[in-house]
Amino acid sequence: QVQLEQSGAEVKKPGASVKVSCKASGYTFTDYYMHWVRQAPGQGLEWMGRINPNSGDTHYAQKFQGRVTMTRDTSISTAYMELSRLKSDDTAVYYCAKEGLQLGQYYFDDWGQGTLVTVSS
Amino acid sequence: DIQMTQSPSSLSAFVGDRVTITCRASQSISDYLNWYQQKPGKAPKLLIYAASILQSGVPSRFSGSGSGTDFTLTVSSLQPEDFATYYCQQSYNIPRTFGQGTKVEIK
Numbered sequence: 001q002v003q004l005e006q007s008g009a010e011v012k013k014p015g016a017s018v019k020v021s022c023k024a025s026g027y028t029f030t031d032y033y034m035h036w037v038r039q040a041p042g043q044g045l046e047w048m049g050r051i052n053p054n055s056g057d058t059h060y061a062q063k064f065q066g067r068v069t070m071t072r073d074t075s076i077s078t079a080y081m082e083l084s085r086l087k088s089d090d091t092a093v094y095y096c097a098k099e100g101l102q103l104g105q106y107y108f109d110d111w112g113q114g115t116l117v118t119v120s121s
Numbered sequence: 122d123i124q125m126t127q128s129p130s131s132l133s134a135f136v137g138d139r140v141t142i143t144c145r146a147s148q149s150i151s152d153y154l155n156w157y158q159q160k161p162g163k164a165p166k167l168l169i170y171a172a173s174i175l176q177s178g179v180p181s182r183f184s185g186s187g188s189g190t191d192f193t194l195t196v197s198s199l200q201p202e203d204f205a206t207y208y209c210q211q212s213y214n215i216p217r218t219f220g221q222g223t224k225v226e227i228k
Contacts, residue, residue, distance in 0.1 A: 035217065045157075045165065045208055045219040061216050062122075095164055099212075105171040106212040107155045111164035 002026040004096050004112035011118045017084040020115045022096030029077035030054040033099040035108065036070065036081045038092040046092075050099070051079060086119045093117075123147050123211050127220035133228040138199045142223045144192040144209035153213035156185055156194045159222075160205045168207075169194065199225070 007021040022034065036048040049060035051070040058070045069082045079096055093114040100109035124147035134140050144154065152172040157165035167176045169185040172192055182197045196203055204227055209220040 037219075044222045045159075045210075047217040047219065050215070050217075059215050097165075100170075103171065103174075105153065105174075107167055107170035107176075108157070108165070108210070109167050109170075109176070111166075114164055 002098065002110040004098060004110055006094075006096060006112040006115045009116040009118070011120065012086050013121055014087055014119055016086050016119075017082060018086060018117050019080055019082040020094050020096075020117070022079045022081075022112050024077045024079070024098065027098070029072075030074055032101065033106075034070075034072070034079040035097045035099055036068075037095045037097055037108075039095070039114075040089070040092040043092075048081070048094075053079065083117075086117075088119050091117065091119045122216055123150060123213060123218050125209055125211055125218050125220040127207075127209055127223050129223060130221065131224040131226065133226045134199050135228050136199055136201055140196045140199050140203075140225060142194045142207055142209075142225075144187075144194070144220050146190045146192075146211055146213075149189045150211045150213035152188050153211055154185075154187065154192045155210045155212060156183075157208045157210065158203075158205045159208065165208060170212075196225075201227075 003025045005023045030053045033050045035050040051058045053072045072079045096112040097108040098110040126145045154172045156169040159165040173185045184195050206222045206224045
């Protein structure tokens with residue numbers, strides 16, 4: 001079955017960077033887009049961007065342009081999301097989500113378990 | 122960006138009640154609309170995609186309808202395990218966007 005295993009919780013100081021990993025198994029990693037979604041404490045879901053694991057092409061939400069970098073290592077079926085110049089309001093759970101495709105429709109059918117990133121001085 | 126607006130933001134219901142949540146898109150998105158359920162401390166779970174197609178393994182008491190700008194998620198008979206927060210999400214274009222969520226609580 002599909003599994004997305006994310007790296008562990010992080011505590012960072014303001015201004016630092018964080019890199020979260022998402023190791024995929026149970027499917028062909030390069031066949032499906034991988035997205036990153038975050039959720040601040042008590043808040044809703046916020047889309048950050050996506051990567052095409054086959055080509056490495058990325059699309060980022062305008063809010064994160066210049067601060068986020070999404071990469072992948074196809075040899076180990078792992079996607080990465082790096083967020084720089086962290087601020088306290090970047091404190092959130094960060095999820096990777098595989099985007100399935102069927103009948104021309106896209107949807108997030110598998111999610112990682114989430115990685116809590118805490119930004120605090 | 123396409124704005125997704127859910128209503129209500131929260132609701133209280135009894136076990137066995139029929140519950141309906143609505144989602145409105147700021148522009149037509151055809152049927153490119155998905156619904157997710159999220160329980161505290163857990164990742165979201167896909168319930169319905171393409172506005173009305175039930176994801177494999179999801180109980181048939183969940184159903185979705187709509188097209189264009191207006192969509193609904195219905196739970197025909199609320200069960201104890203259905204108390205959660207529900208999100209709609211459009212997959213019509215990038216950036217993907219979510220509704221703000223609807224929290225379903227026990228009355």
